[in-house]
Amino acid sequence: MSIEIQKQIEELKEEIKELENINTDKMIDVADEIEEAKKRLKNLERISEGNLTAWEKVEIARNPNRPTALDYVDNIFDEFMELHGDRTCTDDKAIVCGLARIGEQNYTIIAEQKGRNTKENIERNFGMPNPESYKKGIRFMKQAEKFNRPIITFIDTKGAYPGIQAEERGQGEAIARSMFELSNLKTPVIAIVIGEGSSGGALALGVADQILMLENSIYSILSPEGYASILWKDGSRKEEAAEKMKLTAEDLLGFKVIDEIIKEPAGGVERNSVQEVASILKTRIMEITKDLKSKNVDTLVSERYEKFRNMGEYIREEK
Amino acid sequence: MVIDKLKKHSSESNEEPKSKADIPVGKWVKCDKCGEIIYKEKLHENYSVCPLCNHHFRLSARRRVWQITDEDSFKPFEELTNLKTVNPLDMPEYMDKLKSLQEKTGMTEAVYCGTGKINGEEAVICVMNANFLMGSMGTVVGERITYSIEKAIELKLPLIIFSVSGGARMQEGIMSLMQMAKTSSAIAKANEAGILFISVLTDPTYGGVTASFASLGDIILAEPGAMIGFAGPRVIEQTIKQQLPSGFQTAEFLLEHGFIDKIVERKDMKEVLYKLIKFNK
Ligand SMILES: [Zn+2]
Numbered sequence: 001m002s003i004e005i006q007k008q009i010e011e012l013k014e015e016i017k018e019l020e021n022i023n024t025d026k027m028i029d030v031a032d033e034i035e036e037a038k039k040r041l042k043n044l045e046r047i048s049e050g051n052l053t054a055w056e057k058v059e060i061a062r063n064p065n066r067p068t069a070l071d072y073v074d075n076i077f078d079e080f081m082e083l084h085g086d087r088t089c090t091d092d093k094a095i096v097c098g099l100a101r102i103g104e105q106n107y108t109i110i111a112e113q114k115g116r117n118t119k120e121n122i123e124r125n126f127g128m129p130n131p132e133s134y135k136k137g138i139r140f141m142k143q144a145e146k147f148n149r150p151i152i153t154f155i156d157t158k159g160a161y162p163g164i165q166a167e168e169r170g171q172g173e174a175i176a177r178s179m180f181e182l183s184n185l186k187t188p189v190i191a192i193v194i195g196e197g198s199s200g201g202a203l204a205l206g207v208a209d210q211i212l213m214l215e216n217s218i219y220s221i222l223s224p225e226g227y228a229s230i231l232w233k234d235g236s237r238k239e240e241a242a243e244k245m246k247l248t249a250e251d252l253l254g255f256k257v258i259d260e261i262i263k264e265p266a267g268g269v270e271r272n273s274v275q276e277v278a279s280i281l282k283t284r285i286m287e288i289t290k291d292l293k294s295k296n297v298d299t300l301v302s303e304r305y306e307k308f309r310n311m312g313e314y315i316r317e318e319k
Numbered sequence: 320m321v322i323d324k325l326k327k328h329s330s331e332s333n334e335e336p337k338s339k340a341d342i343p344v345g346k347w348v349k350c351d352k353c354g355e356i357i358y359k360e361k362l363h364e365n366y367s368v369c370p371l372c373n374h375h376f377r378l379s380a381r382r383r384v385w386q387i388t389d390e391d392s393f394k395p396f397e398e399l400t401n402l403k404t405v406n407p408l409d410m411p412e413y414m415d416k417l418k419s420l421q422e423k424t425g426m427t428e429a430v431y432c433g434t435g436k437i438n439g440e441e442a443v444i445c446v447m448n449a450n451f452l453m454g455s456m457g458t459v460v461g462e463r464i465t466y467s468i469e470k471a472i473e474l475k476l477p478l479i480i481f482s483v484s485g486g487a488r489m490q491e492g493i494m495s496l497m498q499m500a501k502t503s504s505a506i507a508k509a510n511e512a513g514i515l516f517i518s519v520l521t522d523p524t525y526g527g528v529t530a531s532f533a534s535l536g537d538i539i540l541a542e543p544g545a546m547i548g549f550a551g552p553r554v555i556e557q558t559i560k561q562q563l564p565s566g567f568q569t570a571e572f573l574l575e576h577g578f579i580d581k582i583v584e585r586k587d588m589k590e591v592l593y594k595l596i597k598f599n600k
Contacts, residue, residue, distance in 0.1 A: 160530075162550030162558045167568060170578050172529030172549035176503055180535055183504035184511060200487075200499055200530040200549075207500050221487050221496045231489050244408060245492050255407065257493055308504045309465065311497040312458030317401040 005048045005266050012041045048266040050215065054242040058224055060216040060268035061195050067274040068127075069111035069154035070096060072194060075278030076285065078102055080109065086135040093124045094157070095133035095205075097140040099149075102286060108144035110137045110205055111154035114195070116271075128161040131174035134204055138174075141181050150188040150289050153205040158223065160201030175204040182207035183308065184301050188292035190285060193217045193249075193258070209304050210288050211257070213249040214277065215264040219257065220247035257311065260284070350374050352544075366585040375542045375585055377522060379424075380431035380446040383481055387589045388435035388444065395433035399466060402428070402459045404491065413490040420451055429454045429484070432467040434476065438593040443471040445480040447528075454484035456527055457491040461498025464532060468505040477515040477596050482533040486526020499531035506535045515599040517592060520547050520570065520579065538595055539579045540588075541570035547579075 019034045046052075052060070060066070073080050077100035084091040096113045099106060112129065115121030137153075144151045160171050182189055182205075191208035197219035213219060221227065224242040229235035246252070249261045262280055269277045292300060348357050352374035362369070366386060367376040378386070384393050406413055421427055429451040435444050445467045447454040456464075464480065471478040487495040509516055518536025520529075522545035529549050533539075541547060548568040556563060566572050573579045583591045 160549065162555045164555065164559065164563065164567065167548050167550065167555070168572075168576050170534070170576070173534040173578055175530040175549070176499075176532070176534040179500050179503040179531065180507045180510075183500070183507045199496065200527055203496055203500055204530075207504065219493065221489065221492050227489065227492075244410075246408060247493065252493065255494065257497060305504055305508060308497070308500045311501055312461050312491075312494045313405045313407070314458050314462055315403045315405055317403045 005044060009041065009044050009048060012037060012044065016041065050264075050266060052216070053239075054218075054245070054248055055224070055239040057216045057248050058218055058238075058242050061218045063268060063270070065270045066195055067269060067271050067277070068116055069113045069156055069194060071116075071271060071274045072154065072192075072278050072281060073098075073100060073109055073111065075275055076100075076102070076282045077107070077109075083140075084136075085139075086132045087139055088132070088135060090132045092130045092133035092136060094127050094129040094161070095137055097136055100152070102282065105286070105289060106147075106149050107285075107289075108140050108149045108151045109154070110140055110151060112157045112202070112205065113154075114156055125161055127157045128159060129157065129201060129204075130161050130163070130166050131169045131171050134160075134174035134178045137205065138178055138181050141178075141185055145185050145187045148187055150190065150292065151185070151208075152285060153189065153191045153208065155191060155193045155197045155202045155205055155219075156195035156217075157198060157201050158196055159199040160204070172200075175200045178204040179207045183304065186297045186301060188289060188300065189304070190288055190292075192262075192281065193219050196223075198223055207304070207308060209292050209300065209307070210259050212260045212262055212281070212284060213252060213258045214262050214269065215249055216268045217249060218242075218247040219249075219252055220245050348376075351376075368585050373543060373584070375522065375544060377449050377483070378585075379450060380426060380448040380481075383446045384431065384433075384435065384444065386585070387592060388437060389439065392436035392441075393433055393444070394435070395431065396463075396466065396470065399432055399463045400427050402462055404457055404459050406490075407458070407494045408490065408492045410490045416452070416490075424448070424450055426451055428459045428463065429456070430460045430463050432463050434470075434474070437589055437596065440477070440593060440596045442477045442479050442592075442596065443467050443474065445478075447481060447483045449483045449523075452485075452488060452490075454482075454528070455486060455488035455495070456484060456498050456502075456531075457488035457495050458498060460488070461495075461501050464498075464502050465505045468502070468509050468532075471514050471516075472509050472512045475514070477517065477599065478509060479517045479519065479592060480532060480536075481519045481521055482524045482528050483521045484524055484526070484528035484533075486528055486530075496527065499527045502532040503535060506532050510535075510537075515596065517595055519583075519588070520573075521545050523547070525549070525551055534578070537599075538581075540581050540583045540591065541573065541579045542588075543570060543582050543584060545570040547573055 016037045080100040082098040096111045098109050114127035115124045189208040191206050191211045193213040199222045224238040225235045228237040228241040252258045265273050350369040353372035355371045430447045432445040517538045520541040524547045
């Protein structure tokens with residue numbers, strides 16, 4: 001996309017030059033056209049500098065062409081084997097679990113997976129997990145702890161699925177239990193927000209030692225549409241809500257909700273540029289793993305506790 | 320007389336609770352469920368439960384504390400009463416709203432925490448407050464609950480949390496969401512320390528509270544008829560585009576599906592809590 005935008009910028013500059021020539025040579029008034037083209041150029045340059053509005057980031061985060069968890073897994077790890085099932089009743093496909101390796105280092109993968117086409121999306125419930133997905137995740141967390149494998153979670157969901165069966169099978173409990181287990185797991189946990197990180201359904205995989213976030217992904221209490229409709233009773237104020245909610249990587253780094261922003265190509269990573277981002281992620285995963293593994297496990301767990309313990313600043317007022 | 324007792328229990332305010340959820344205006348109250356007109360004093364003598372249809376009226380935090388603890392035994396954590404949100408999203412009306420709610424309810428936030436005795440057994444007790452922004456969990460609520468959990472670990476006391484909440488607090492955005500992780504981590508820590516945690520779900524308990532500490536009790540109790548769930552009924556209906564079955568998301572529904580241990584009537588709550596503490600000693 002970055003090359004694409006550069007090309008468009010060059011073309012537009014060329015066009016403006018031509019228009020200006022017409023304007024001076026032939027005395028035809030194309031001032032309006034020039035102004036219009038300059039406006040478009042300015043906008044493209046803003047995008048190429050990564051200077052996006054919150055709503056533009058929401059749209060990029062939801063772009064159907066954006067790489068999904070498995071696109072990253074395939075490009076980051078030397079090897080990956082998916083394993084299935086929650087061991088109680090099913091294999092919910094909105095979360096993918098499995099084992100992966102970089103060099104000699106093994107990992108457990110727990111990843112929220114959107115479909116890459118309609119068929120896949122139906123199979124994966126559009127990346128909206130049912131409780132069984134979280135239960136599968138919990139099974140893999142415990143196994144990772146047993147075999148001292150670091151865990152990499154990928155966060156990308158509109159939220160946990162709001163359905164009758166999801167409620168009957170304890171959606172709330174499943175999310176709570178997932179955070180509960182992650183919070184004192186005696187093995188390193190790295191979470192990566194790659195697209196939409198919306199509500200408790202995202203946070204369920206977010207209790208980690210290090211939280212990375214792609215530049216144009218979002219992480220929020222719920223969708224901007226939902227937020228606007230709850231707070232202002234008007235879902236159409238989604239763009240305003242997106243600004244207000246502070247859901248961009250930059251905002252969240254400021255809040256210390258995340259630890260690090262991963263750069264994307266201008267205009268947002270797409271499936272054909274996934275390698276660029278995957279290679280940054282691979283390097284960072286290796287470095288962070290080394291760092292986390294060097295810690296005594298009690299230190300690791302107590303630092304993870306303190307990290308979340310300290311989330312949510314408050315003032316102590318004088319009485 | 321009831322009010323006098325409440326006053327003694329509350330160091331937060333000398334005011335009588337005034338909210339609709341607690342004491343309706345006038346001497347008479349209409350039952351939401353059966354429509355019966357009940358003499359207010361009679362209702363309060365009956366634990367704010369309709370004598371006719373057993374409908375459990377919503378209870379203020381103070382009245383709840385008064386119902387389940389021994390007289391004069393509840394000591395609020397005074398160190399928590401002066402915590403104030405930093406208003407992370409700079410919501411202009413939010414601070415005014417908090418202030419007016421504080422004046423109206425006499426409570427400083429949506430949860431009331433301290434230690435109290437239940438038939439002589441000491442416990443850390445947190446009670447959420449429906450009439451304070453629907454018991455939503457912002458940073459101050461998250462901090463109060465986390466502090467109370469840690470206090471239970473420190474004092475080696477059982478922990479009892481009465482939940483009533485619409486979930487996360489929209490005005491605090493992502494920082495509200497993070498309170499789910501914070502409180503759940505604290506419960507995990509208490510679990511490691513062998514602390515008994517009894518979670519009591521009351522009407523309504525939803526969203527980020529259901530999906531965090533409230534679902535993590537060693538024992539999970541609920542009041543009869545309480546509505547409990549993760550997603551709100553309207554959101555589910557809009558998503559699946561069909562009507563919800565009757566009785567969906569009630570305490571009875573959750574019991575049937577294996578997510579709570581026991582439904583307890585309000586008049587029996589103190590005794591059941593006492594017995595559970597004794598069983599776990
Ligand atoms: Zn009634």
